[in-house]
Amino acid sequence: MDQRDQKDPWLSHQPRPPVIPTPRGPVPVPPTFPPRRQLSLTVNGRKVSVAEGTTLLEALRGIGIDTPTLCYLETLTPVNVCRICVVEVEGSRTLVPACSRKVEEGMVVKTDTERVRLSRRLVVEFLASSVDVSTSPQIQAYMNRYGARPQRFGPASPPAGHRDAARAGYHEATDGSRAATVGQPVKKDNELYYRDYGKCILCYKCVEACGTDAQNTFAIAVAGHGFEARISTEHAIPLPESACVYCGNCIGVCPTGALMFASEYEMRQSGTWDESRQTQTDTICPYCGVGCTTTLHVQDGKIVKVTSPLDKDVTRGHLCVKGRFGWQFVQIRDPGSERR
Amino acid sequence: MEDTDLVILWGSNARETHPIFFHHVLKGVRKGARLYVVDPRRTSSARWADVWLGLDVGSDIALANAIGSEIIAAGLQNRAFIENATSDFGAYREAVQPYTLENAEKLTGVPASVIRELAHAYARADRAQLCWTLGITEHHNAVDNVLALINLALLTGHVGRYGSGVNPLRGQNNVQGGGDMGALPDRLPGFQHVENAELRAKFDKAWNVKVPPKKGLHLSGMFEAMELGKFHALYVIGENPLQSEADQRRCERLLRGLEFLVVQDILLTPTGELAHVVLPAAAGWCESEGTVTSSERRVQRVRKAVDPPVGARDDIEILSDLAGRLGHHWGRLTAEDIWNEVRRLSPVHAGMSYARLEALGGIQWPCYDESHPGELFLHSRLWQRPVVGPRAQFSVVEFEPPVDALDETYPIRLTTGRRLDSFNTGVQTSRYRSPLREPERLDLSPEDGARYGLTEGERVRVSSRRASVEVQVRFDPSLRPGLAFLTIHFQDVVATNLLTIDATDPKSGTAEFKATAIRIDKLAERPGAQGRARLQPAP
Numbered sequence: 001m002d003q004r005d006q007k008d009p010w011l012s013h014q015p016r017p018p019v020i021p022t023p024r025g026p027v028p029v030p031p032t033f034p035p036r037r038q039l040s041l042t043v044n045g046r047k048v049s050v051a052e053g054t055t056l057l058e059a060l061r062g063i064g065i066d067t068p069t070l071c072y073l074e075t076l077t078p079v080n081v082c083r084i085c086v087v088e089v090e091g092s093r094t095l096v097p098a099c100s101r102k103v104e105e106g107m108v109v110k111t112d113t114e115r116v117r118l119s120r121r122l123v124v125e126f127l128a129s130s131v132d133v134s135t136s137p138q139i140q141a142y143m144n145r146y147g148a149r150p151q152r153f154g155p156a157s158p159p160a161g162h163r164d165a166a167r168a169g170y171h172e173a174t175d176g177s178r179a180a181t182v183g184q185p186v187k188k189d190n191e192l193y194y195r196d197y198g199k200c201i202l203c204y205k206c207v208e209a210c211g212t213d214a215q216n217t218f219a220i221a222v223a224g225h226g227f228e229a230r231i232s233t234e235h236a237i238p239l240p241e242s243a244c245v246y247c248g249n250c251i252g253v254c255p256t257g258a259l260m261f262a263s264e265y266e267m268r269q270s271g272t273w274d275e276s277r278q279t280q281t282d283t284i285c286p287y288c289g290v291g292c293t294t295t296l297h298v299q300d301g302k303i304v305k306v307t308s309p310l311d312k313d314v315t316r317g318h319l320c321v322k323g324r325f326g327w328q329f330v331q332i333r334d335p336g337s338e339r340r
Numbered sequence: 341m342e343d344t345d346l347v348i349l350w351g352s353n354a355r356e357t358h359p360i361f362f363h364h365v366l367k368g369v370r371k372g373a374r375l376y377v378v379d380p381r382r383t384s385s386a387r388w389a390d391v392w393l394g395l396d397v398g399s400d401i402a403l404a405n406a407i408g409s410e411i412i413a414a415g416l417q418n419r420a421f422i423e424n425a426t427s428d429f430g431a432y433r434e435a436v437q438p439y440t441l442e443n444a445e446k447l448t449g450v451p452a453s454v455i456r457e458l459a460h461a462y463a464r465a466d467r468a469q470l471c472w473t474l475g476i477t478e479h480h481n482a483v484d485n486v487l488a489l490i491n492l493a494l495l496t497g498h499v500g501r502y503g504s505g506v507n508p509l510r511g512q513n514n515v516q517g518g519g520d521m522g523a524l525p526d527r528l529p530g531f532q533h534v535e536n537a538e539l540r541a542k543f544d545k546a547w548n549v550k551v552p553p554k555k556g557l558h559l560s561g562m563f564e565a566m567e568l569g570k571f572h573a574l575y576v577i578g579e580n581p582l583q584s585e586a587d588q589r590r591c592e593r594l595l596r597g598l599e600f601l602v603v604q605d606i607l608l609t610p611t612g613e614l615a616h617v618v619l620p621a622a623a624g625w626c627e628s629e630g631t632v633t634s635s636e637r638r639v640q641r642v643r644k645a646v647d648p649p650v651g652a653r654d655d656i657e658i659l660s661d662l663a664g665r666l667g668h669h670w671g672r673l674t675a676e677d678i679w680n681e682v683r684r685l686s687p688v689h690a691g692m693s694y695a696r697l698e699a700l701g702g703i704q705w706p707c708y709d710e711s712h713p714g715e716l717f718l719h720s721r722l723w724q725r726p727v728v729g730p731r732a733q734f735s736v737v738e739f740e741p742p743v744d745a746l747d748e749t750y751p752i753r754l755t756t757g758r759r760l761d762s763f764n765t766g767v768q769t770s771r772y773r774s775p776l777r778e779p780e781r782l783d784l785s786p787e788d789g790a791r792y793g794l795t796e797g798e799r800v801r802v803s804s805r806r807a808s809v810e811v812q813v814r815f816d817p818s819l820r821p822g823l824a825f826l827t828i829h830f831q832d833v834v835a836t837n838l839l840t841i842d843a844t845d846p847k848s849g850t851a852e853f854k855a856t857a858i859r860i861d862k863l864a865e866r867p868g869a870q871g872r873a874r875l876q877p878a879p
Contacts, residue, residue, distance in 0.1 A: 289510025291634025
């Protein structure tokens, strides 16, 4: 026994002086910036005033004009790729993407012209003819809204096999009787994700979430160009060999179900996935002290997936592998549940 | 964090242990903040740093004092702040004077020029954040380590301002809340000291009992008391001390020697297997209502999403029933009833009604009344002229090497830690199938691997002064020669805490998990050796 053990632990250290909570200081506030200039613009003939720096999308949503978006997300940097949010701006030769274009003084904007509607309809028709949009309620709603008829491009071509093998820049033109698609086999190379790139509309959200907008892991990027462009790890290696850390933040932002948690994918395959029987409850992740809000999706008394709300300053919708996937321990305690 | 100019992560691998916090650090870095990482290992956080300071394990005070000494020598201290808001600066200046850059280089292994660079950058930054985790606190002089860092913040005035502060990053979702609620030996809810008669009287009256007027024991003190035969019964709620405490063999002996051990937990942990009574509990974060308090003092609601398994009960129900058996009938309390009692007794929580917590998505204490917004950071009072309340005190702390000294028999420094996809003793995380998980191995520098003639994947015997375990080795170029690393996640496979030392900090009771002296021995060829660590007699 060392010397420490000889002492009575109740008496072994000097008592610290009783401290009461420290007195109150001024309530801290983040530094404020001088009020920004107000800009005025005209939207569909209506005068609107917004703060400098506001995007057209924010201005439109602010006055209740529902503008469709696919590649835009509040927590990510706009990339302007899907072109479904386009509006007409007087003096501009082309339609402009509302998601990234900042309001300028005196802008005259039209959001519901024939030209805008046609452009939006073509966007969803091209997407829906070449991509499986069956798990994207958002795109289906836009198809209805804009009267899209993707079938006019003909029946879908059979899947072309692994698109990862496509040569850069090479594209086989069809005879026009069938619609070329991005159909390809589903990728399952780990226990937590399925990647069904036949459902990918190349909105770049996953690349952004994996990159500088959140996770800074850079496991995935867009490879190839033209119609052969696709989301890929470096040299299309399987995820477990890539830089991926399984935070699932790519799945969290995917608008089409191309990226899916294994739990959801497998339940959909077996026909047991039923969102009408699901509840969503916000709670706090049980792991480290950062305090991330997690939304537990529960069906029939079981957690079936975990997401995170976008509007919380701590997470902005992003989680780590523990918060996203480390919940199984609560369910293996159920009598009769399979211990994995 | 995102609006600061400089971030120091000291003894923290936030990239893996606080991943979402690290998102915010990286936002700051992308906006131009410089990142310094102080860690014996070149961790995945250090790889993001502008400068990595790879110090020798346990030499943190020497490094901090040298930074302070250099700041003073260069005349870069914040004189106005020191004069207005601090005390004992003279004693501090005198104490750090011997910690010159040259001396510190010898004590820490960090080049003098790098120490100088950090000192000047930290002192000159308009805003700077100093963050730490268990690399600072899992040492025999944990509190002194923290005080050494606080001295730096006081010296430069990097505290109590927007974008400037000191941040201990909490390791569990409610370790802050546990302390706030008085789960400390000397505090009642709201950090009110139990040895203050006036504060105690308030609780006596509210609870209609006599609150014991003396502080209790912390965990390490309890184990010491067990050793002396003065401690006979232990009620463990949601903790796995058998595997989480240092020197596991001693811990097991003491737990087995108890007359009565109760374990209340959501799963049957190895500690639970030793218990006389096990009380199955609901999982606090998804099977019951309540609040948790995060590292940034933000009280947030946890909510019931699923029912607990048959037989497992809410902690509140268990404790209420237990109180009833002991003659105190509390009635059927909801989590909100109890929270409202906290609000009545703890001034810093008074303004946090459930309705406000819902509406605001959490509130950071202190929150004194229902019109108070909560506070983004603490210690703004130090910038009032004259300062409000007591001055912040400089502390004189001296470098002391780790207790488990290196010598010819035990020449390698083992440090322990966590990986991204696992958590503590793995009770929760071992149940999901992480593609990142690899078999636990002893990480060694490639140089040491060559020195001992080892091949990657080879099983070796790792011995400390307390025990030996067998484990495979892996070469990790992020380790410097003489440094080895094990996690604590897979103690059923590699019982890391058989090796660690139970030398504890007398002020906080934390054990020195971060600094163990070990030896590595090659094993004789033994075909068919199994993957489990065997308990072997201490050499």
